[in-house]
Amino acid sequence: MASAFAFDMRTLLSVVFWFCIGMHQWEWKTHAQESTLSSVKEVKLSDIVVVVLSQSHPYHQKRAELFRDHFEKQLKGLAEKDRPDLLLTHEVWPEMNGAWTIFPLAAPLAKLYGNKRWIIFCEEDTRMDVQRLPSILQQHDDIDEPFLGRGLTDAQSTIIHHYASYPPHFAYPDFTAGMALSLPLIKRLAVYFTDGSGQKIQFSIDPKHELAKYLWDNLDVRLEPVCEFCGTPTSKAKDCDCVAWQPTPFPTHCGPPIGKSELFVAVKTCSKFHEDRVPVVQNTWGKDAQLIEYYSDVENTSIPTVDLGVPNTESGHCGKTRAIIHNIARKRELASLEWLLIADDDTIINLELLRSLLSCYKSDEPVFLGERYGYAVAAGYGYNYITGGGGMVFNRAAVDLVANEFSCPSVDSPDDMILGMFFTSRGLANTHSRYFHQARPYDYSPDFLSTQIPVSFHKHWNCDPYEVYKQLVAAKLPQLSSADRHEEL
Structure with a gap:
């Protein structure tokens, strides 16, 4: 009986002992977890720098000012020390041609804002x-060098991404939806990029993909998709309470479209494409042009074409483009012409949308408009240019400037690049519009295209140009809400 009692006591004491040990371990783990959580510093507004990738054209400056107004109204009453910093790139770095690629911004941001914790990048039309x-950034420890944004992925290998091959889960950010880089990551990017790596990036085509690719390849950093960085406000329907978004897919706030008689369309072609490409233009978007001419290396009265006296070249069409502009500039009947569009014979474009867009860009100063590419701008020098396939648009002042002062190194020099160099050398902007596209619809992320109404695409290769045009003209301009309309005014 006594031995049984002793055994029971030993059992009870053992249970109590291990219970106490277990409680101690639980308390230790809980304390460790609490210590870990408390080690993640609270993110304050004053820890944040917001960088708007803005442009110098008056229209884009106004858009940037609207962003500033929207931003500042939310901070009313806050002391200066408690506010986030806001930078508009066209104001802070007016001479930096490659600011839109992010790379040249890393070093100055690391130097100027080394005591901050987060840098957020966005565009003029982003809203936050x-x-x-x-509260969103608090969920990510900045010491871990996070890279946050709306994740875009490619459906297939594409020319605009240099046919880069990455795993299906490789994602890159949508700048219009905003993206966030921790300050430690900005500092590391600055160190890595000042070692000469920037000189290896010759062409900047799609900066959001090129940034993600560089971080993946060189710093082993992946984009972490965050649903609060939204494509459009309708993303809220997907259980994401947006912290940043793109409010409208196309500008409808600039007034009525320009008239058909204010836009002259010049189509670049050559004899070998007279029978296949030219008919596509004539049967689709060419029918919507009141003033249009086809410029070729031979005269073909059935189209008709204008023989410029410039031989066709396999690569680069500087001589042809210069001759087109000279031809138009000396036409007396076009002396009051407001706008010129130069397009390839395999460009596919919605002229109605273009005329609406051009109402935003009325200016007495030269305007060179389209999809912006860059040469050597990621390294902090070089120049931007408007890539030709998506369409190059010139206002009257730009036509006159080119006609009077522009020359080509050779007939087969790349016209778009040489024009870009020309405008840059004169301190004039190559103005970017995200609605022009150098490639086919299939070359872009479907999620990227879903937040805009495109004006143009390019190439007939492996696609039906009639179907692409049909999709372009099917898009309807959005109606502004009363809140948006008030903001635009």
């Missing part, structure tokens, strides 16, 4: 819920 930014 500024007060909620800290």
